Amino acid sequence: MSSTALSFPGVCLACITALSAVTGLAEEPTGGGQESPAPQTWIDGQHQAISQRADGLARWTDSFFGDANSVEDSPSSLIRIRPQYNWDEQDDDEWSLRATGRLYLPVANDRLSLVFLGEDEDFDDDFYDPGLVADGESTLDLQYQLRDKLYHKAYLIAGFKAGPKGKLGAKYRYQRQLQEKTLFRFSEELFWVGGDGFGTLTRADLDYRLGQETLLRWANRAEYSEESNGVEWNSRLAWVWRLDEQSALRAFTFIRGETDPELLKSRGFGLGYRRQFLRDWLFWEVEPRYAWRKRQRDPDREGVAMIKLRLEILIGGH
Numbered sequence: 326m327s328s329t330a331l332s333f334p335g336v337c338l339a340c341i342t343a344l345s346a347v348t349g350l351a352e353e354p355t356g357g358g359q360e361s362p363a364p365q366t367w368i369d370g371q372h373q374a375i376s377q378r379a380d381g382l383a384r385w386t387d388s389f390f391g392d393a394n395s396v397e398d399s400p401s402s403l404i405r406i407r408p409q410y411n412w413d414e415q416d417d418d419e420w421s422l423r424a425t426g427r428l429y430l431p432v433a434n435d436r437l438s439l440v441f442l443g444e445d446e447d448f449d450d451d452f453y454d455p456g457l458v459a460d461g462e463s464t465l466d467l468q469y470q471l472r473d474k475l476y477h478k479a480y481l482i483a484g485f486k487a488g489p490k491g492k493l494g495a496k497y498r499y500q501r502q503l504q505e506k507t508l509f510r511f512s513e514e515l516f517w518v519g520g521d522g523f524g525t526l527t528r529a530d531l532d533y534r535l536g537q538e539t540l541l542r543w544a545n546r547a548e549y550s551e552e553s554n555g556v557e558w559n560s561r562l563a564w565v566w567r568l569d570e571q572s573a574l575r576a577f578t579f580i581r582g583e584t585d586p587e588l589l590k591s592r593g594f595g596l597g598y599r600r601q602f603l604r605d606w607l608f609w610e611v612e613p614r615y616a617w618r619k620r621q622r623d624p625d626r627e628g629v630a631m632i633k634l635r636l637e638i639l640i641g642g643h
């Protein structure tokens with residue numbers, strides 16, 4: 326692993342230490358309790374959906390597997406620290422450390438938060454968790470919430486991208502229960518990164534509850550910037566089975582490509598098993614997968630076996 330990949334999560338962990346007193350503050354978002362009993366904020370809408378409809382399984386999946394939405398939607402300070410071992414039939418074995426989280430700052434009525442996203446090694450390789458980090462690089466953002474309604478959220482963003490490079494942007498998120506069993510989520514981020522220029526990142530996810538304990542998730546991501554190879558896109562279809570409150574199984578297939586030049590970079594499938602053990606904040610996960618990978622203009626597509634072993638420490642949350 327490069328020194329940059331190691332140093333930036335270290336910076337994130339330093340921020341965690343410096344702001345550890347913040348964790349646990351700002352448990353309750355603002356905006357509730359007007360004259361109407363209907364939910365007025367994003368978090369109120371989440372609570373209603375969790376207690377009444379299929380949205381609850383989607384939220385459980387986000388939280389249990391540590392998907393990107395668990396950080397973005399967390400109503401309280403949340404930190405996930407994830408050491409991981411990667412075995413790859415084609416590339417060298419690798420240890421990595423990723424820290425992700427959101428720390429609410431006790432100013433501006435809980436509208437201000439520090440969001441850090443550790444390096445997403447999967448983005449350059451094939452595809453696992455869409456939208457966690459643009460370009461597979463670490464980011465450290467200060468986000469100010471402009472709007473918090475039942476279906477809509479909007480932020481202003483200022484921060485840094487690994488390099489380090491300054492970053493400015495704005496982000497809009499939309500989320501709605503389409504039917505009793507279907508949840509739709511969409512986000513659009515416009516950004517400027519020093520040295521890289523302007524860009525846009527689009528995400529669209531669709532969750533469908535198949536049964537009491539099973540969920541079908543279709544997640545999509547597309548990015549275009551002055552530094553990208555046209556539109557860089559990826560898509561994943563995953564089937565999730567909650568075995569019990571401490572364990573779950575996930576089977577998925579993925580595809581990734583770009584438009585300039587037009588290239589299907591990888592496609593494949595995988596299986597992940599994750600379990601909570603010893604403590605309610607400690608998890609382990611094993612994930613074998615197989616991908617057909619094509620790099621640059623190589624004439625042949627290579628089949629590659631991989632396995633990922635993860636340990637995750639959860640701090641805060643609810």
